[in-house]
Amino acid sequence: MGTMGGEQVEEAVAGAVALLRTAVDRDWEAARAGRLEWSCRYTAEHIAGDLLAYAGQLAGRAADAYVPFEITLDDGTGNEDVLNVIETTGALLSATLRTTPREVRAFHPYPFRSANREGFAAMGVTEVLAHTHDIAEGLGLAYEPPAGLCEGVLTRLFPHVQPGTDPWRTLLWATGRGGLPGRAPLTAWRWNNNLVIPAERLTLQGVTPAAATGLAAGGDGGFLWVEGGPFQGTRDAAGMLLKAYEAGVHRPEWGMFVLVRTEDGRAVGGMGFHGAPDEDGRVEVGYDLAVSARGNGYATEALRALSAWALEREEVASVFATTDPGNTASQAVIVRAGFTRVADDEEQFAYELRR
Template sequence: MSRSAETRSSRPPVTADDLDLAVVLAVDALQHAPSAAWDGKAGSLEWTCWETVEHLSDDLFAYAAQLGPRTPPMKGEVPFLWESRRPGGPANAIHADREAGPDGLLQVLEASGALLVAMVRTKPPHTLADHCYGASDPEGFAAMGIVETLVHTHDLTQGLELPWNPPAGLCSRVLGRLFPDAPADTDPWTTLLWATGRADLPGCPRPATWRWDGTPRE
């Protein structure tokens, strides 16, 4: 058995606590940004840092909403209205009040994360809901929320010129859940950035396109 196969077969689960930690660490990192920096671009994205936090908040909210109905949808999303505030901006259901400033923006992020944490804690683990990368269970939606949080905080901290280096164990767990074919003997954070098209990995061409596999694991 290969090392990557061994890692996948014995992987530790992704938990609501993992998701909570990812959001807490992101908010703690982002709160040090100067107020004037939020309208700059978020790393390689075409969105501003403010828009990227709104998008991340919207991702977490949407994953929570997808798990929310008594019978979660299996053919599409819960039909909230997603709309962009400008051409080329992210299409969100969640938008933060600009008058609340960066503190209010990060409170929106924290609240959206808490909704998904609560849903992952309370939904039966066998629950399935639709996602365009494969119908998934609460653990899968937690892992998706963590990946969104870690990599978009990477985008944000590049734009805001802040340090960001999430825990290796957290990265390893979401790689095992969502990217089971990723290398298992490389730095987990660099590997997660590589798997999401954001970094080079020695010996592995950077993917031109990427997607995770959210389907439940045995």
């Protein structure tokens, strides 16, 4: 699965504008935009405003809040002019995405208060697709964007939504805009940017289904890896994440993370949970490192950060880990991270860290 960036924003905007240009002579103020309470005109202005806001957030590296500005159109701006503004703001977001380094994150409230360039690209595309649908519905136009755009959005912003056979219908359902066989209608929804947990020299970056697809297939998942990475365990974990996603039981915050070195943006390994906490509040963790990254304390540092994050959640009482009796290096990592051995036999040693 390819990246999500400026090219995809441009594709979404071009398709939307081409369709809406066929109806610029209509009264967009009088027509309600689909199921929204907004007019078609206000909805079109909203698309432009969102594209500009995302460009501003990312370009300005906003850390804690929205940058306090908004777009205002001149009096007398016609429908065709609004489309020109959408094209312009789309171009601004696209240019920002192309010039922003991969490791940069900026503020967005949902759900973990930040997003990277792929997240902002996916949010921009979602705004264009969803609100063009609203306007088209209000004006009686037929609209269906490319399936690849819809799938790209779903695998980055909606990892909690089970994929369907029709990505566009699935995206409409996920944004509360239509029915899907076998699924109850949604009255409220939010997208889900990936969770990033900071450590001392690393960040633990949540793996989306889009990234997991690449890793499981033998690719890099969109990460820059140290020599020899990723290790096979990371690829196997990515495959398990995809199975959970396809089954509709994936909970992103209890999934998989790639360990990225802060100093150079290189990925050194993978770490994650085997699933959500069980009924006793126990969650199990596993990890691996690329051979070239071992011996630097990265695994210990990441395990401390991930365990601390988990134990701050109300539903977690303990973090659990197992290792082979002969894997003394892994045992040392677990002990240095504060775990205590609670069971052992000929096949496995078990460790636990309680709140």
